[in-house]
Amino acid sequence: xxxxxxxxxxxxxxxxxxxxxxxxxxxxxxxxxxxxxxxxxxxxxxxxxxxxxxxxxxxxxxxxxxxxxxxxxxxxxxxxxxxxxxxxxxxxxxxxxxxxxxxxxxxxxxxxxxxxxxxxxxxxxxxxxxxxxxxxxxxxxxxxxxxxxxxxxxxxxxxxxxxxxxxxxxxxxxxxxxxxxxxxxxxxxxxxxxxxxxxxxxxxxxxxxxxxxxxxxxxxxxxxxxxxxxxxxxxxxxxxxxxxxx
Amino acid sequence: xxxxxxxxxxxxxxxxxxxxxxxxxxxxxxxxxxxxxxxxxxxxxxxxxxxxxxxxxxxxxxxxxxxxxxxxxxxxxxxxxxxxxxxxxxxxxxxxxxxxxxxxxxxxxxxxxxxxxxxxxxxxxxxxxxxxxxxxxxxxxxxxxxxxxxxxxxxxxxxxxxxxxxxxxxxxxxxxxxxxxxxxxxxxxxxxxxxxxxxxxxxxxxxxxxxxxxxxxxxxxxxxxxxxxxxxxxxxxxxxxxxxxxxxxxxxxxxxxxxxxxxxxxxxxxxxxxxxxxxxxxxxxxxxxxxxxxxxx
Amino acid sequence: xxxxxxxxxxxxxxxxxxxxxxxxxxxxxxxxxxxxxxxxxxxxxxxxxxxxxxxxxxxxxxxxxxxxxxxxxxxxxxxxxxxxxxxxxxxxxxxxxxxxxxxxxxxxxxxxxxxxxxxxxxxxxxxxxxxxxxxxxxxxxxxxxxxxxxxxxxxxxxxxxxxxxxxxxxxxxxxxxxxxxxxxxxxxxxxxxxxxxxxxxxxxxxxxxxxxxxxxxxxxxxxxxxxxxxxxxxxxxxxxxxxxxxxxxxxxxxxxxxxxxxxxxxxxxxxxxxxxxxxxxxxxxxxxxxxxxxxxxxxxxxxxxxxxxxxxxxxxxxxxxxx
Numbered sequence: 001x002x003x004x005x006x007x008x009x010x011x012x013x014x015x016x017x018x019x020x021x022x023x024x025x026x027x028x029x030x031x032x033x034x035x036x037x038x039x040x041x042x043x044x045x046x047x048x049x050x051x052x053x054x055x056x057x058x059x060x061x062x063x064x065x066x067x068x069x070x071x072x073x074x075x076x077x078x079x080x081x082x083x084x085x086x087x088x089x090x091x092x093x094x095x096x097x098x099x100x101x102x103x104x105x106x107x108x109x110x111x112x113x114x115x116x117x118x119x120x121x122x123x124x125x126x127x128x129x130x131x132x133x134x135x136x137x138x139x140x141x142x143x144x145x146x147x148x149x150x151x152x153x154x155x156x157x158x159x160x161x162x163x164x165x166x167x168x169x170x171x172x173x174x175x176x177x178x179x180x181x182x183x184x185x186x187x188x189x190x191x192x193x194x195x196x197x198x199x200x201x202x203x204x205x206x207x208x209x210x211x212x213x214x215x216x217x218x219x220x221x222x223x224x225x226x227x228x229x230x231x232x233x234x235x236x237x238x239x240x241x242x243x244x245x246x
Numbered sequence: 247x248x249x250x251x252x253x254x255x256x257x258x259x260x261x262x263x264x265x266x267x268x269x270x271x272x273x274x275x276x277x278x279x280x281x282x283x284x285x286x287x288x289x290x291x292x293x294x295x296x297x298x299x300x301x302x303x304x305x306x307x308x309x310x311x312x313x314x315x316x317x318x319x320x321x322x323x324x325x326x327x328x329x330x331x332x333x334x335x336x337x338x339x340x341x342x343x344x345x346x347x348x349x350x351x352x353x354x355x356x357x358x359x360x361x362x363x364x365x366x367x368x369x370x371x372x373x374x375x376x377x378x379x380x381x382x383x384x385x386x387x388x389x390x391x392x393x394x395x396x397x398x399x400x401x402x403x404x405x406x407x408x409x410x411x412x413x414x415x416x417x418x419x420x421x422x423x424x425x426x427x428x429x430x431x432x433x434x435x436x437x438x439x440x441x442x443x444x445x446x447x448x449x450x451x452x453x454x455x456x457x458x459x460x461x462x463x464x465x466x467x468x469x470x471x472x473x474x475x476x477x478x479x480x481x482x483x484x485x486x487x488x489x490x491x492x493x494x495x496x497x498x499x500x501x502x503x504x505x506x507x508x509x510x511x512x513x514x515x516x517x518x519x520x521x522x523x524x525x526x527x528x529x530x531x532x533x534x535x536x537x538x539x540x541x542x543x
Numbered sequence: 544x545x546x547x548x549x550x551x552x553x554x555x556x557x558x559x560x561x562x563x564x565x566x567x568x569x570x571x572x573x574x575x576x577x578x579x580x581x582x583x584x585x586x587x588x589x590x591x592x593x594x595x596x597x598x599x600x601x602x603x604x605x606x607x608x609x610x611x612x613x614x615x616x617x618x619x620x621x622x623x624x625x626x627x628x629x630x631x632x633x634x635x636x637x638x639x640x641x642x643x644x645x646x647x648x649x650x651x652x653x654x655x656x657x658x659x660x661x662x663x664x665x666x667x668x669x670x671x672x673x674x675x676x677x678x679x680x681x682x683x684x685x686x687x688x689x690x691x692x693x694x695x696x697x698x699x700x701x702x703x704x705x706x707x708x709x710x711x712x713x714x715x716x717x718x719x720x721x722x723x724x725x726x727x728x729x730x731x732x733x734x735x736x737x738x739x740x741x742x743x744x745x746x747x748x749x750x751x752x753x754x755x756x757x758x759x760x761x762x763x764x765x766x767x768x769x770x771x772x773x774x775x776x777x778x779x780x781x782x783x784x785x786x787x788x789x790x791x792x793x794x795x796x797x798x799x800x801x802x803x804x805x806x807x808x809x810x811x812x813x814x815x816x817x818x819x820x821x822x823x824x825x826x827x828x829x830x831x832x833x834x835x836x837x838x839x840x841x842x843x844x845x846x847x848x849x850x851x852x853x854x855x856x857x858x859x860x861x862x863x864x865x866x
Contacts, residue, residue: 078747090742092735094803103735106728107747114728157747283664285613285671334843341664346611347798348842354791354835362828469675469787476668515679518672525657525665 003066005030005192006082006161011050011060020046021057021216028161028209033183033193035203035224038213039237045087045165047213048196052084052163053077064161078108081160085167089146091138097149098134101125101156108157121156128152128182144175151182155191162186164195168202180206200237204228212236254385255502261391263498264398265456267491270475270482271405272449274490277479278422279442282332283341285349287475288468289356290447294320294454295463296364302371309371310393313455317401317448324447327352328440337435339425353468360465370462394456401452402491405445414441470514477521565718572711576704585707587816592710593772594819595812598796599717600764603724605794606803608757609737610659611667614674615765615793617654618647620784621677622766623773624687627695630774636697636709640770647766651758659754662740670790678785692780695773706775713771714812717764721805724760733757737803765793788831792819795834798841801850810849 004027013021021043028034038044049055051062053074062069064080072080092100101124105117112120125131128148133141138149147167154162164183168176176199183193183206197203203210204224212219212227214236220227227233269291276284297319298312307315331352335345378389409415417438420428429435457463457471474497482493497517504516576585597619605611622643629639654673658666682690724730732753735743740750773779783789796815801807822830845851 073749074741074744075747075749078745083747084745086742086745090739090745092738092742094738095731095734099731099734103731103743103748104746106731109747114726114731153746283668331839331843340662341667343605343609343611343802344842344846346664346667347794347838350613350794351835351838351842354831354838358829358832358835362832469671473668473672480665509683512679514672515676518669518676521669521672522657525661525669 004028005065006034006051006194007061007063007066008047008051009061009063011047011057011062013046013050013055013057019216021050023060024213024216024218025060026211026218026221028192028194030192031187031190032208033187033195033206035207035210036194036196036213037198037200037203037210038219041215042213042236043216044196044213046216048084048163048165051194052082052165075107078157078159081109081158082163083108083154083157083159083161084163085147085150085154085165087165087169089143089150091146091149091153093137093139095138096135097125097130097138097141097145098122100138100149100153104153104156108159110158124152124156127155127185129178144171144179147171147175147179148182151179151186155186159191161192161194164193164197166197167195168197168199176202250384255506256499257385257387258391259498259502260495261387261395262502263491263495264395264402265453265460266474266478266498267402267494268398268449268456269453269471270478270494271402271490272446272453273472273475274479274482275418275422275442276446277341279418280332280337280439281339281341281425282335282345282349283476284446284450285346285472286327286352286356287446287450288472289353289360290320290323290450290468291454291457291471292360292463292465292468293356294451295458295467296360296369297451298455298458299369299371299463302373309373309455309459310397313394313397313452313459316451316455320451321444321448323451324444325440327447328443332443333436333439337425357465357468364465366464366466368462368464371459373459376459390459394460397456398453401449405449406488414438418442470517473514473521474517477517477524480521480524569711569715573708576707582703585703587820589703589707589710589775591812591816592714593768594792594796594816595809596714596717596768596771597765597793598800598808598812598815599714599721600761600768601793602797602802602804602808603721603733603764604757604761606797606807607725607730607737608733608754610754610758611794612670612790613667613794614670614672614790615761616785616787616789617670617674617677618650618762618765619769619772619789619793620674620681620779620781621650622647622769623779623784624681624693624769625766626770627693627773627779628687630695630697633698636770636774639774640767643766643770644763645766647762647769648759651762652755655755655758659751659758674785674787674790678781681781681785688780690781692778692783695777695779697774697777701777706771709771709774713767717768718805718809720760720764721808724757725805729753729756791831791834795838797848798838799848801848802846804847804850807848807850814849 006028008024008026011021011024012019024047036044036047046055050057053069053072056071064082067080069077069080069082092103095103098121101121102114102117105112105120106114122131122134125134128151130145130148130152133145138146141149151167167179171179180202183195187193195203195207207224209221210224210227211221212233219236220230220233222230273284273287276282294316297316298309301307301312301315302309331348335348336342375390379386380389380392409418417428417433420431420433421435421438425435477497478490478493481496482489482491497520500520501513501516505513508516572588575588597615601612601615625643625646626636626639629642630636654669655666658669681687687693724733732743732748735746735748736750736753744750769784792815796811797808798811799814800809800811822833826833841848847854
């Protein structure tokens with residue numbers, strides 16, 4: 001197997017006296033959708049923050065194709081090939097949908113000029129079914145569409161790895177299914193996806209491999225089926241009685 | 247300089263720090279709770295000075311009593327200003343363009359109203375106490391400064407108690423740390439904001455009244471104090487009155503010592519220079535010196 | 544409708560009308576000395592050109608990028624003194640203005656580098672002190688005349704038309720720069736930073752360098768405005784060019800006209816140029832009070848300024864000003 005595209009190497013982080021993450025390690029292979037789940041307080045958001053660069057670990061490293069990402073600011077990570085979406089959508093509100101995507105194209109890895117990027121931007125919008133809203137202000141479209149816009153804008157930076165932060169929050173069942181379909185399309189185009197999610201069903205339906213965190217530590221890492229049949233995981237979520245039934 | 251002279255300098259700095267602390271507490275809580283940089287703070291301080299002045303000139307009221315009175319009066323004014331103007335501002339966890347411009351507009355209005363009413367000559371308040379000095383051991387202190395310091399200290403202690411013991415204080419601390427989480431646990435943000443604004447202006451008015459007995463003033467009086475308040479916020483952080491006190495002390499020390507080496511006209515440059523220095527070296531404030539390793543990249 | 548939308552800055556692709564209207568305006572203004580306009584009108588227009596330029600400059604930083612500066616007069620003043628000193632050495636005025644721009648850019652870096660790196664209102668607060676600090680320093684600097692001011696002596700005689708056209712050239716330059724920025728990738732980055740700085744960083748924009756660049760362009764324009772003014776006035780002093788009031792006016796111009804828009808600062812500059820003289824004459828004490836009240840009203844009622852009102856009046860929900 002080739003070099004994993006993303007390596008998390010013994011990452012630990014403490015806030016004051018509280019250890020939020022303890023020696024978490026895993027690898028993400030190319031063109032995978034890799035899920036990250038865990039019960040409340042497990043440290044998923046914290047781990048996501050470390051990988052995205054918002055938090056600095058107390059120890060351990062995050063490596064992109066072998067290169068250390070530690071200390072790199074957000075825009076530097078984008079230029080290396082790692083881009084994130086936000087749990088609370090953050091479109092550029094006074095810009096149009098098209099301009100939001102243009103921003104990604106102009107300042108991501110390919111740094112196109114505004115004029116040159118226009119056609120690619122429309123293609124990306126078509127890819128997320130937003131081409132009809134291209135000239136709408138980004139703050140006037142629906143939440144589901146804003147989430148798609150966020151994905152389109154992120155993809156516009158031509159990343160190797162897309163970090164998705166609870167992208168299904170607040171969406172209806174249909175919207176969720178279509179966002180997940182979008183993630184599959186992204187994987188087909190060659191981008192790796194690291195997906196943190198609360199919604200376990202969503203993860204199970206779309207991910208190739210899943211990492212389960214509990215209390216800041218790695219609990220299990222397997223295919224979705226493996227995870228679902230893992231008594232330790234069930235116990236972490238639902239308690240010992242439920243685990244016995246697995 | 248002899249050790250005794252240094253001691254005098256330090257004592258003078260401590261006394262000044264007390265007043266600086268009172269001055270910046272007001273701006274600090276408004277910024278911490280509402281993320282509004284109260285540029286009109288200078289204007290309210292200036293009004294506080296004139297308040298004490300008018301009470302003294304017309305009512306022959308001791309300016310220190312005037313300072314105590316200033317607090318409730320300006321508390322009311324603060325709540326009024328909040329109700330009339332500030333509550334319409336969109337809420338954010340970052341200072342917004344609109345809030346900066348609004349407070350600046352209010353400051354302009356206050357300053358120029360003062361010019362209209364009182365003109366631009368310097369005013370001062372002279373009482374028999376103005377020239378008194380007290381001996382404490384080998385040190386000579388201006389009595390006025392000592393009393394002003396005592397007033398400041400009392401109000402800060404009361405404020406810290408309010409922060410720690412009352413529902414309001416808890417709300418304030420909650421909102422400072424996370425507005426969103428505060429709302430989730432049921433903090434009444436509107437009411438807390440209104441009270442906070444009132445308190446902030448109350449402190450500003452009181453600080454102005456205190457300073458009126460120490461320095462001469464005119465409508466433009468507040469501006470250097472605005473910068474100082476902000477330096478103190480940057481130095482001391484937002485979490486507590488003790489942070490403010492520490493920041494005030496550092497600034498007061500820098501100024502009192504600086505005056506020995508630099509001509510008086512450059513005093514503003516000292517506080518401003520300190521601001522720039524701190525921003526370059528210690529953007530997390532003094533707390534950064536003591537903080538554990540949790541840093542955003 | 545299209546005419547109004549063109550004046551308002553236009554949306555989408557620029558049509559002929561977006562170029563025609565500004566050019567027509569330029570031509571009309573350029574003709575004024577020729578058609579024998581009286582000296583007072585020319586003077587008023589010249590002052591308007593200067594104010595409008597500073598307003599356009601401030602708007603690039605405050606409107607496009609969302610970074611409010613309360614001390615913009617510092618660049619105006621530095622530009623004025625730089626040009627004054629250079630012109631007195633015999634250099635061609637336009638070279639002196641280039642010097643003004645350069646000095647202003649350097650000053651902008653000194654303010655921007657410590658403050659733009661940080662999240663929070665540090666930049667805005669710092670700007671309150673910068674202008675004052677420089678004013679105090681310049682007032683004590685005897686080599687430039689200190690508080691009594693500095694006189695400019697030009698080798699050539701004073702010709703009003705000369706200054707008029709220089710002013711017109713300057714404001715046209717400022718406007719063109721503003722348009723180019725708003726249409727470019729750079730403008731996109733600035734808007735992104737204004738809307739959501741962390742998200743801007745998350746798509747690969749480096750907020751620090753972009754803010755420094757915007758600040759630099761704005762400072763350069765304001766510096767040149769100061770230089771052009773200094774040459775006209777032939778006498779400058781710290782309390783005038785570095786005055787807090789000057790910073791206030793510079794800020795008010797785009798806010799009144801329409802912050803963040805292309806024509807807002809122009810509208811604001813025109814209004815200000817006309818009104819300020821009258822206002823100061825009629826209400827010498829109260830005019831700043833009126834400005835303050837106006838600022839409050841604008842922020843509370845219509846943050847988009849006059850152009851915002853026009854936009855709402857036309858009930859065109861998508862009329863935006865940064866194509």
